Every structure is written in C-alpha cells, then in structure tokens.
Amino acid sequence: MTSPLRLVPDGELAWPGLSVFDPVYIGVDEFGLPTSVSLIERNMLIGGEPGAGKSSLVNTIVAHLVLSHDCDLVLMDPKQVEMWQWQKSAKVFVGPDIVKAISVLRRLQILMDKLYEQLRRWDRRKIERGDAFRPIALVIDELAYFSATVGDKKLRELFSELLRDLVARGRAVGIIVIAATQRPSSDIIPTSLRDLFAWRFAGRCTTDASSDIVLGRGWADKGYTTTSVDPNNRGLGLLLAEDGVPALVKPAYLDDFECARIAAYAAMLRASDIPVSVRMPVAA
Numbered sequence: 001m002t003s004p005l006r007l008v009p010d011g012e013l014a015w016p017g018l019s020v021f022d023p024v025y026i027g028v029d030e031f032g033l034p035t036s037v038s039l040i041e042r043n044m045l046i047g048g049e050p051g052a053g054k055s056s057l058v059n060t061i062v063a064h065l066v067l068s069h070d071c072d073l074v075l076m077d078p079k080q081v082e083m084w085q086w087q088k089s090a091k092v093f094v095g096p097d098i099v100k101a102i103s104v105l106r107r108l109q110i111l112m113d114k115l116y117e118q119l120r121r122w123d124r125r126k127i128e129r130g131d132a133f134r135p136i137a138l139v140i141d142e143l144a145y146f147s148a149t150v151g152d153k154k155l156r157e158l159f160s161e162l163l164r165d166l167v168a169r170g171r172a173v174g175i176i177v178i179a180a181t182q183r184p185s186s187d188i189i190p191t192s193l194r195d196l197f198a199w200r201f202a203g204r205c206t207t208d209a210s211s212d213i214v215l216g217r218g219w220a221d222k223g224y225t226t227t228s229v230d231p232n233n234r235g236l237g238l239l240l241a242e243d244g245v246p247a248l249v250k251p252a253y254l255d256d257f258e259c260a261r262i263a264a265y266a267a268m269l270r271a272s273d274i275p276v277s278v279r280m281p282v283a284a
C-alpha cells in the first residue's frame with residue numbers, strides 16, 4: 001500500500017518504532033535540553049488558565065501514544081475539537097456526554113479488575129512490555145466539564161468517583177490517565193485526587209494558589225509558581241516529573257496540520273495489519 005503522506009521513503013506503511021513504554025517527548029527545558037516523561041505506571045495532571053497551552057500539550061502526548069503500536073486510546077473531549085483528529089485511532093471517543101463518559105469509566109473499571117485477576121493468575125504485580133494486553137491511555141481534555149459542570153450532582157460525583165478509582169488503581173495494569181483542566185481549583189482537583197497524579201504540568205495560572213493546586217501545596221512559597229509565566233509565551237509551564245522539582249518547560253507544539261498528518265498516518269497503521277516488526281528506518 002502506498003502512503004499518501006510520504007512519511008516513509010519507500011512509500012510503504014511502517015510503524016515508527018514508538019512504544020507507550022518509552023519516554024514521551026514533552027519539549028525543552030530552560031537550558032534547551034530535551035525533556036521527556038515516562039507515562040507507563042504514571043498519571044499526568046495538566047492545569048492552567050484558558051489559553052495556557054494545555055490542549056496543545058495533550059496533543060503532543062497523544063501524538064506519541066497514537067503512533068505507539070502497543071497502546072489503546074480512550075479520549076474524552078467535551079469541546080470535541082481538541083482531540084477530534086485522533087478519534088479514528090481511538091477505541092472510544094466521548095464528547096459532551098456525561099452519561100457516556102460514566103459508562104466508559106465503568107467499562108474501564110471492570111476491565112481493570114479483570115486485568116488484576118489475570119496478573120494474579122500469572123503471579124505478577126504489574127504489566128510489562130510485550131504482554132498480551134495493551135496499556136490504555138485515558139485522556140480527558142477538560143476534566144471540570146464532567147466533574148463540576150454538566151449533569152446533576154449525583155452524575156458528577158459518580159464520574160469523579162470512578163475516575164479516582166482508575167487513577168488510584170489503574171497504573172499497574174497499564175491504565176494511564178492524562179487529565180487537563182482550565183479550572184485548577186480545589187473543588188475540581190481536591191488534594192486527594194491531585195496527589196494520585198505522579199506527574200503534573202502547570203501552565204500559566206492567575207494565582208499562586210491555582211499553581212499550587214496543580215503542582216502541590218508549598219511549591220509557590222519555594223518560588224515555583226506559574227503566575228510569573230509571560231502570557232505571550234504560550235505553552236510555557238512548570239513540569240513536576242522524574243526530578244521531583246518543578247522544571248520550566250516549553251512543550252513542543254504540533255499545529256492542526258501536523259496533528260492531522262500524524263492522525264491520518266496513525267489511523268492507517270491501526271486499520272492495517274502491518275506487523276510491528278516493520279518500522280520506519282531510523283535517520284542516520
């Protein structure tokens with residue numbers, strides 16, 4: 001089959017050799033050094049004021065995951081335009097529908113329990129590279145829509161309860177939750193939920209308190225706050241990951257055209273039976 005996207009020199013489809021078990025490229029730090037995070041067995045919280053660059057970071061991460069041969073995607077996007085391009089490659093795409101969102105979380109919870117059962121049978125404590133079951137990335141772009149805006153209180157609480165369970169217990173079986181919100185407030189991200197997210201990225205926030213709600217209490221007092229991020233420097237924020245100390249990071253940015261190209265290629269790969277052993281040649 002010939003690739004209309006010409007991503008592969010010989011015109012053939014090939015997996016790019018990415019894996020969900022590999023670190024995901026985020027961007028560059030203040031010294032210009034590349035910054036990546038390992039998402040397997042981790043969850044990531046992304047917060048910041050509207051326009052801070054959260055969805056762009058989400059797309060940079062999803063671009064890696066969608067090109068990973070060993071990862072399934074569940075996308076929740078109430079605005080429907082932030083991650084729409086990836087929907088052909090997703091197992092499930094949820095728009096502004098809290099009932100569907102809850103039913104998807106329930107299915108993931110059942111799957112999680114089954115996977116734990118399987119691990120017990122294998123005398124194993126966690127999923128490993130090459131296992132028969134594939135990690136699943138649950139990506140939610142605008143958490144607050146489901147947990148604090150739409151539907152009645154009962155539905156919102158049910159959504160939050162199910163999500164909390166997946167964030168708390170999903171890691172070992174390969175369920176990775178990446179959640180973004182433009183409302184970093186304690187009702188949307190209570191400390192007990194925030195602390196379950198090992199990795200946190202705070203884009204520009206309007207108050208130290210909001211920045212702390214994403215990164216963790218006390219960081220603003222130590223000088224790590226995103227209130228000082230220049231509003232014109234879109235995307236820039238503090239990443240709290242492997243180093244344990246927030247680092248200033250400018251995420252890589254994929255524009256709509258680049259996302260569309262990657263999404264189309266990933267959708268073709270996923271729809272085909274191209275074996276993973278067929279990979280793109282690595283540039284010399």
Ligand SMILES: Nc1ncnc2c1ncn2[C@@H]1O[C@H](COP(=O)(O)OP(=O)(O)OP(=O)(O)O)[C@@H](O)[C@H]1O
Pocket residue numbers: 048049050051052053054055056057182203234235236250251252253
């Ligand atoms: N890393 C980046 N590098 C360069 N430009 C960026 C970056 N991130 C975001 N931008 C610019 O900022 C704009 C807004 O970004 P984005 O939509 O990701 O913000 P957001 O925080 O998700 O906003 P909202 O909360 O309203 O959904 C983008 O359309 C893009 O032009």
